[in-house]
Amino acid sequence: MDDLLREFLTETTESLDVVDVELVKFEQEPNNAQILDNIFRLVHTVKGTCGFLGLPRLEALAHAAETLMGKYRDGMGVTDGGVTAILHSIDRLKLILSELEANEAEPDGSDDDLINQLNALSQAEAAAAPAPGAAPAEEAAPAAETAASDDSAAIDPLLDRPLRPGEVSLDELERAFQEAEGPELAAPAPEPTPAPVEEPAAASAEESEGEGGKKESVANQSIRVNxxxxxxxxxxxxxxxxxxxxxxxxxxxxxxxxxxxxxxxxxxxxxxxxxxxxxxxMQPIGNAWQKLPRIVRDLSRELGKKIDLEMIGAETELDRQVLDLIKDPLTHMVRNSADHGLETTAERVAAGKSDKGRITLRAYHEGGHIIIEIADDGRGLDVEKIKAKAIANGLVSEAEAEKLTEQQIHRYIFAPGFSTAAKVTNVSGRGVGMDVVRTNIELIGGSIDLRSTHHKGTTFTIKIPLTLAIVSALIVEAAEERFAIPQLAVVELVRTKADSDHRIEHINNTPVLRLRNRLLPLVFLDQFLGLRSSAEALSEDGRTVTSDEAFIVVTRVGEQIFGIVVDSVFDTEEIVVKPVASLLRDITVFSGNTILGDGSVIMIMDPNGVAQAISGELNEMEEIVAEEQQGFTSDGETSLLVFYAGSKEPKAVPLSLVTRLEEFDISEIEYSNGSNVIQYRGKLMPIMHVAEGTALRSEGRQPILVFTEEERSVGLAVDEIVDIVTDRLDIELTSEVPGILGSAVIRDKATEVLDVAHYLTRVFADWFRRKEAALQAGAAKRLLLVDDSPFFRTMVTPQLAMAGYQVVHAASVEAAWKLRDAGQTFDIIVSDIEMPVTNGFEFAAAVKKDDSWSHIPIIALSALGSSEAIEKGRQAGFDDYVAKYDRDGLIQVLNEILDAKGEAA
Amino acid sequence: MSEHDTKAASTRTSRKKAAAAVSGAGMSEYITVVIEDQLFGIPVPRVHDVFMPQSMTRVPLSAPEVAGVLNLRGRIVTAIDMRRRLGLQSRDRTAGCMAVGVEHRGESYGLIIDSVGEVLRVADADMESNPANLDPRWREISAGVQRLESRLMIVIDVERVLNFTGQTLAA
Structure with a gap:
């Protein structure tokens, strides 16, 4: 293509983009002469250059538009129809330009329809305007052009560059216009029957309007570089x-x-x-926004809504590659806001809002990212509608939906194929939904979120990296190969060691990491990339090498969080992302490669690709993890005393049940009344064995677990105390053997969990009888224990019974309500917090509102010991809050509350 | 280092000569390479440079034919193990092999071969089509067989060498 033509095309397309924006502005402020001047100058330049290059079609159309604008400049009233006609001419100009670009020649066809329309408008105005008789503007202008072309090398002070051939300096033009005051009378009369619009041209004009320009515009004071x-x-x-x-x-x-x-x-x-x-x-984001005023203007007409578009921070810069990628999603979202977000004018007035809807675009930098907000002051998202749609689409069950927060429901609009627009309009609801927007944004490492308040409006927040070319990446090593993980996706680094707080654990052979009450699925990078099989990762002693000491890169992709296990972590480096060869492009786990400072090539991991590749696995893991988390306690943490007694299988008891660990010299143990006893704190303490007939040690010191209850103690002789471990306790197999609750996997080993109550009752045969006596004395308080864990119910009941309570169980809140419906009443309720279906907070709140149960004090029993949880408990209606396994604490609280109640009564 | 630079330089000069010679004369120029004692010829106009592959980075999950990626004067080159491409046993990675740099759709590739010979100018008339009994893997990348005085040279079709996605999927 001819260099001159190419330059013309680029420049003209840019100019027309600016004209678009300026015209919309002008329509709102018809008296702003500066805007009009600017438009006029741009259109005039286009016209002049077209003439010079011999493009008659463009020239004629530009001329007609310019004429009408000339009238406006001369103070003629600006009409809606006039601006629309000019905008249409601009669209037609762009269409012709695009064909010119493709074929290097003006397409055939006629623009008489538009030209006539423009001329008719000019004339109509002319008829209304006074002061006829002056020289026609168009005659003056060419004259000025000729004059200016003599010294075309002179630098025009306004344009700040030499005038191009055929271009007229603004001063010249100004003078020409002053001379040519008044509208022209010689303009040709409009043809009675305007030539029909060329069909294909009109059709493609609409298309090109939607697509927007493919040219980048550069600020005025700049040179053009390829x-x-x-x-x-x-x-x-x-x-x-x-x-x-x-x-x-x-x-x-x-x-x-x-x-x-x-x-x-x-x-x-x-x-x-x-x-x-x-x-x-870098380019200002305003370049991506350039089309929006025009789009909003057109929409506002189409939809019959009054819309203000406010753009803040247009000068915020970002990489042009990112800019290109963000353009379409932004346009889509603005359309959405105008169509769905804002109410009709009538609705707004009825709601007591200003009749003009407002869409605000705001951009700013924040720590290596650019944040773009698209806010409207419309009706806000309809939670019920979204919920209904989500249920209809099978994204969520009705029961689950009830538990979701508004925010969670709002996010469903990002789900694929989700459009709540009841009817498909030209504007939105065409199936291209927010899911596409989200996908596009996530593709460039960004994220999107929204906030919506009913009747107040909706704000979308997009966070995208400033540039894709240079990213900050974490260099890691797995199986002696180095890889780069983009820092954007990295949440944190965790170092694991077998004996540290963070260690890799296995659930059903699936590696997980426990991190702040969350279980993260783990991916071993070496195995994932096929660099090392899991068999190779095992060292001689059969333990996984990496689980002893490894680094876990906690990675977030959208909602998914997972850990990537690597051998070591080096450094963070700024890397220049280079695309991989097409031969390697089908490997989705790499987003590119780069050359490091030391000259070696390194592959860059694509966290999205990794997440996708393992998503099947991850879902499975998450299910397991979810099951686990619903397990014994909410965070799964139970301190257990592990020991050997009588057999080779390890045994365990919850540490909280054990009063003391003692070691007695074997000689101190005496035999009396058919059992072993020892003098302990001035009393005789019976010593029990886990298995019948187990002998004490013959010499040395005998380890004893001491259980104390109301000043009475029992010792349990054990062979060896192994350790105290904090682990999740899940009774997997319940036991028929008396004294053993069941088996659980503790530290990867099957462990028998002892039923302490069994031993206590065996020693003191009167243990429960005393209770019963107390019960019969009428002092028995009825206590309702609500806990979904059978293990915990079994564990805590004997203690409560010992303290003189008549305990009734309920495995769930629902079961508790059944008891109420059966007319049962209680003196006190003890409830777990973390339970499926209905949690303790909701239960407490409901109890306090219940007609028959509202007087019953209720105590929370939970592993969640944080002060916020306690505060939340109080607010929900709990009278007190006791940590699980704080058995003395529980009894004490129960007594206090009941005493207080008794006194009050 | 200096050795391979010289070679690369000589390649470049000969390429220019080749461009002049190839046209019309019915002659073609090939860089000869050896893979497992077999002589192969790569058309000179396709060859960018000849280099010694150093510090290669493995690309996990890639096709077995991809030996890795490496940095050649600031460009990332994807290396293809020609032995594997031909279905032969791969050589020890540390062995001092050579690579022929080629361009394919704007991307740089390096074909790893055992050693590089010389530039041969031969008559197109001496080119034979592939023998029917040639191993299919060899036939796939061979544009034909050139009869030399003392031995046969298989002419490598670079396009086809770099097009093995279908095969990988099948394997």
């Missing part, structure tokens, strides 16, 4: 940086080198150069 040139420059600078790094490394090894000073200078210059070149890739 994008490829910049890309090239960027590549070369990257290589320069690498070479510099190598040189620096070499010189560092030499002492007192004469290269040091010049190299330092080279280094600085290189750094600055890199920064400067990076800057050339």
């Amino acid at each position: 994008v490829d040139t910049l890309e090239n420059l960027m590549t070369m600078v990257s290589e320069l940086v690498l070479t510099r790094n190598q040189l620096l490394e070499m010189v560092r090894r030499l002492d007192d080198s004469e290269f040091k000073v010049p190299l330092q200078r080279l280094s600085n210059v290189t750094g600055e150069l890199q920064e400067a070149v990076m800057k050339t890739r």
Whole structure:
């Protein structure tokens, strides 16, 4: 293509984009002469250049538009129809330009329809305007052009560049217009029957309008550089940086080198150069917003709504590659806001809002990201509608939906194929929904979220990285290969060791990490990439090497959080992402590769790809994890005393039930009344064995677990105390053997969990009889224990019974309500917090509102010991809050509350 | 280092000569390479440079033919193990093999071969089509067989060498 033509095309397309924006502004402020001047100048330039290049169709159309604008300049009233006609001409100009670009020639066809319309408008105005008789503007303008072309090399002060051939300086033009005051009378009369619009042209005009321009516009005061040139420059600078790094490394090894000073200078210059070149890739986000005023204007007409578009922070810069990718999602979202978000004018007035709807776009930088907000002051999202749709689409069950927060429900609009628009309009509801927007944003490493208040409006927040070209990446190693993980996706790093707080645990052979009350699924990078099989990862002693000491890169992709297990972590490096060869492009777990400072090539992991590749696995893991988390206690933490007694299988009791661990010299143990006893704290303490007939040690010291209850103690002789472990306790097999509750996996070993109550009753045969006596004395208080864990119910009941309570169980809140419906009443309720279906907080609140149960004090029993949880419990209606396994605490609280109640009564 | 630079330089000069010679004369120029004692020829116009592959980075999950990626003067080159491509046993990674750099759709590839020979100028008339009994893997990448005085040279079709996605899927 001819260089001149190419330059013309680029420049004209840009000018027309600006005209678009300016016209919409102008329509709102018809008296702003500055805007009009600007438009006029741009259209005039287009016209002039067209004439010079011999493009009659463009020239004629531009001319007609210019004429009408000339009238406006002369003070004629601006009409809606006039602006629409000019906008249509601009669209037609763009259409012709695009064909010109494709075929290097103006397409055939006629623009008489538009020209006539424009002329008719000019004339109608002319008829209304006074002061006829002056020279027609169009005659003056060419004259001015001829004059100006004589010294076309002169620099025009307004344009700040030499005038192009055929271009007229603004001053000249101004003078010409002053001379040519008044409207023209000589304009041709409109044809009685305007030529029919060329069909294909009109159709494609609409298309091109939707797509928006493919040209980038550059700010006025700039030169045009081919994008490829910049890309090239960027590549070369990257290589320069690498070479510099190598040189620096070499010189560092030499002492007192004469290269040091010049190299330092080279280094600085290189750094600055890199920064400067990076800057050339940056563009203000306003470039992506340029089309929006026009779109909003057209929408506002189409939908019959009054809409204000406010744009804040248009100068915020980001990489042009990102800018291109964000353009379409942004346009879509603004359309959405106008169509769904804002109410009709009538609705707004009825709701007591200003009749003008407002859409606000705001952009700002925040820590290596750019944040873009799209806010409307419309009706807000309809939670019920979304919920109904989500249930209809099978995304969530009705029961689950009831438990979701509003925010969670709002997020369903990002689900695939989700559009709540009841009817399909031209504007939205075409099946291209927010899910596409979200996908596009996530593709460039961004995220999207929303806030919505009913009747107040909706705000979408998009967070995207500033640039895709240079990313900060974490360099990790797995199986002696290095990989880069983009820092954006990395939430945190966790170092694991077998004996540290964070260690890799296995559920059904699936590795998980327990991190702050959350279980994260883990992916071993070496195995995942096929660098090492799981068999190879095992060392001789059969333990997984990596689980002893490894680093876990906690990674977040959308809602998914998982851990990538690596052998070691080096450093964070700024890397220049280069695409991989097409041969490797089908490997979705890599997003590119790059050359590191040391000259070696490294593959860059794509967290999205990793998440997708393992998503099947992850879902499975998450299910397991979810099941586990519903297990014994909410956070699964139980301190257990593990010991050996009588057999080779390890045994365990909850540590909280054990009063003391003692060791007695074997000689201190006496035999009396058919059992072993020891003098302990001035009393005789019976000593029990886990299995009948087990002998005590013959010499040395005998370890004893001491259980104390109301000043009476029992000792349990054990062979060896192994450890105290904090682990999740899940009774997997319940036992028929008296004294054993069942078996659980503790530290990867099957362990028998002892039923302490059994031993206590065996020693003191009167243990429960005493209770019964107390009960019969009428002092028995009826206690309702609500807990979904059978193990815990079994564990706590004997203690409560011992303290003189008549305990009734309920495995769930629902079961408790059944008891109420059966007319049962209680003196006190003890309830777990974390339960399926209905949790303790909701239960407490409901109890306090219940007609028959509202007087019953209720105590929370939970492993959640945080002060917030306690506060939340109080607010929900709990009278007190006791940590699970704080058995003395529980009894004490029960007594206090009941005493207080008794006194009050 | 200096050795392979010289080679690369000589390649570049010969490429220019080749461009002049190839046209019309019915002659073609090939860089000869050896893989498992078999002589192969790569058309000179396709060859960018000849280098010694150093510090290769493995690409996990890639096709077995992909030996890895490496940095060649600031460009990332994807290396293809020609032995594997031909269904032969791969050589020890540390062995000092050579690579022929080629361009394919704007991307740089390196074909790893055992050793590089010389530039041969031969008559197109001496080119034979592939023998019917040639191993299908060899036939796939061979544009034909060139009869030399003392031995046969298989002419490598670079396009086809780099198109093995279908095969990988099948395998």
